[in-house]
Amino acid sequence: MSFDLQDSRNFGWELSDEIGFNWKKLLHNKTQEIIRLNGIYKRLLSNAGVTMFEGEGKLIDAHSVEVTQPDGTEKQYSAKHILIATGSRAQLVNIPGKELAITSDEALSLDELPKRAVILGGGYIAVEFASIWRGMGAEVDLFYRKELPLRGFDDEMRVVVAKNLEGRGIRLHPGTNLTELRQSEDGIRVLTDHGDEFTTDVVLFATGRLPNTKRLNLQAVGVEVDKTGVIKVDEYSCTTVPNIWAVGDVTNRINLTPVALMEGTCFSKTVFGGQPTKPDYINVPCAVFW
Template sequence: MSHLTHPPAASHDLVVIGGGSGGLAAAKAAARLGASVVMIERAELGGTCVNRGCTPKKLMWSAAAQQQSLREMAKVGLIDRPHLDFAALRRRSDAKIDRLNRHFEEELQQAGVRLLRATAEIGEAGQVHAGGDVFQPGKLLLATGARPRALDIPGGDLAVTSDDVFHWTDLPGRLLIIGGGYIGCEFASIFAALGSEVQLMTDSDRLLEQFHAPAIDCVQAGLEKQGMTIEFGCKPVQIDFNGTMFKVSFDDGSIQYADRVIAAIGRVPNTDNMGPGLQGIAHANTGALAIDEHFQTSIPGIYAIGDVADRLPLTPVATRDGACFAAQHFGAGADQVNLDLVPQSAYTIPPVAQVGSMSEGQDDGEVIANLANDALDDGTAANSFVARAICDGRLSGIALVNHAAPEMIAPFAALLASGASADDLAAVTGVHPSFGEETVGP
C-alpha cells in the first residue's frame, strides 16, 4: 500500500502569492466575483507600501514638512524653537500600520478569501506548496513585490536600507545617503527637515532622472537650502565602521564619515527562490517578470501584478491592476490602466509631481516665489515650479514642484485624459494668492 508524502492538492480558482496592494485588490475582487481564492502571505498584509514604504514614509514626511515650517517660523521670531519627539512619531506610525494590517485581514474575511500565513513554493507541475498544504490553482497570481537592492561592496552590509529606517527610534546626527532616486531624495528631505546633517551621494549626474530636469533643478535648490550637501558622479567602494562612526570610501578618492548610512540604490523584484515551477520564466529588461495585456507571464496559467511585474512600480498601479486582473479572468473584462496617464510624485520638501510626456512641446518652466508664505520665509524656504507641455494645441504633460503638487497632479491627469487644450487652461483662473493660479491662465 502506497503512502502519500504530501496531502492531496486542494483545487481553487485562484491562488495569490503575496498580500501587498496588488494581491489584496485581486484576491478581494475575484472572491466577490464568485471565485474560490486562497492568499498566501509570509509577512504582514499590505506589502511594502503599508509596512515599509508609502504609508510610514508619508507619515514621516508630514511631520518633517511641519517641522520645516515651524523651524522657519522660529527663525523669524514667531514661535520658540520647535522640538520633535522622534520616538513618539515612530510609535504613532507603528500604531497606524498595525490598524491597517488588521483592517486588511478583516476585508479578506468579509470577501471570503482564505488567508494562509506561510512561505509558498511552486512545484514543477504548477502546484503550490505552503504551510503543509498543497494547492492546485486554476490560475496562479504572483504579487510578491520587490526588495531593496543590496550594496555589493566590501562592508556594504553595514549600510541600512529603507526597510530598516522605518524601525529607527532616534535621529542620526550625521546621515549619509547613497542614491539619488525616489528613496534617497525623500529620506534626505525628511531627515534634513527633522534636524539631521545630511549628505547625499549619487553616481548619476542628476537627481530623480525620471522627472522633468528643470523641475528637479528647483527641487535640488530646495534641498540645498535645507542645508544638505549633494555630490554627483561618485560610487562607494568600501564601508568601514570603527564602533562609533561609519567611514565610506568613494571611487573618486573622497571619504565621508557618518553616524548612519542608507543605501538607496533601487529595488529588485522578488522573482527568485520561489521553486522549480518558475524555471525558465521570462524577465523584462527591468528584471521584473514580462507579462501580456492579461497579466500572464511566459508560463501559461501563471500571472503577475505589482512590483514583481513589468509595470510602473507604484501602489495605485498595483491596486488598479489587481482589480483589472479579477475583472478580466472572473468578470466582464477590463483594460489595463494607461500608464501614460499615471501621475508620479516624489515626497521631497517641497515635493515634485508629474504626469504625461514632457518631451514634446515642453517649456523650461517657471520658478515661482511662494507669495502666500513670504511673511514666514526665513530665507531657506524653497521656491515652487510649474512647466506645461503642449503638443498640437493639447496639454500633453505637466510638472509641478510645490507642497500641494501631489494633491494637484491627479486632476491634471484627468485633463490629459480628456484632451484638454491650451485654450481650456488659458480660460480659467485660480485662487489668489496660491500656487494653483500659476498653473492655469494665459
C-alpha cells in the same frame, strides 16, 4: 519649517520657546499605524469571502502551490489560476562593508535619530529620506551617479529640487559613487570613487529594488524571468505559463501601489469578468515628498 512655526503665532497658535522632537514616539506611532492598516486590509479580505493562508509559498506545478506555514508544516493547494503579487525588496550595493549600510526598510526603525547621514541614490526614496533626516536636524550628504537627482522626472523640476535641497543644507554629491564602508570608533567611514572620505552615523542605500521571485520556484514550472528576477508578462499580465499571472513590482512595469491595484483589477476583469482588459500606463501620476 521654522518659518511656518513663526508664522503660526500670527494665526493664533500658542507655541512655547522650547520645541522638542521625540524620535521613539514617532517610531511607536508609525508601527501602530502599520498595524492598523494591516488590520483594515485583512478585514476587507475576510469580508469579501477571501480565505487567507499565512506562510511562504512556492510553485509545485502550473496549478499547485506549496505553503510552508509559520510552524514549519507544509500544505499544498491547487487552483485553476495562480496570481503572483509578491512585490519587491530593497537591495544593498555590492561594495566592501555593505553590511554596515541600511535600506529604507530599516530607516524608520533605528533606535536613535542619526546626527549624520550618508545616502546613496538619486531617486525619490533617497530624496525623501534626505529631506526627512535634514528636517529633523541631521547633517545629510546625498550621493548619486547623475548630474541631477530624480532621473526620469522633468529636467527643469530636477534643477529646482536640487537647489531646494541644497538650500535646506543637504550636501549634494552628483556623479559620485561609494566604494567602501568601514567601521571606525566615531562612526562609519565612507569612501568614494573621487577619493574622498566621510564619517557618518548611518549609510542608507536607496538604489532601487529587486523583485521577490528567487524562492518561488518559477523556472521549474516554466515561468520566465529576466536576469534580475523580473517576471515576464504580456499585455494582460499573463506569464509564459497560460494560467499563471503576475502584477505589481515583480513585473517591473511602473512600481507604484495604485498601478499594482489597477493591474490587479484588469487581471480580475480579464480572468473572471469575461472582459479582457489591458492595464493602462498612460499619464500615471506620482509624487515626491521633499
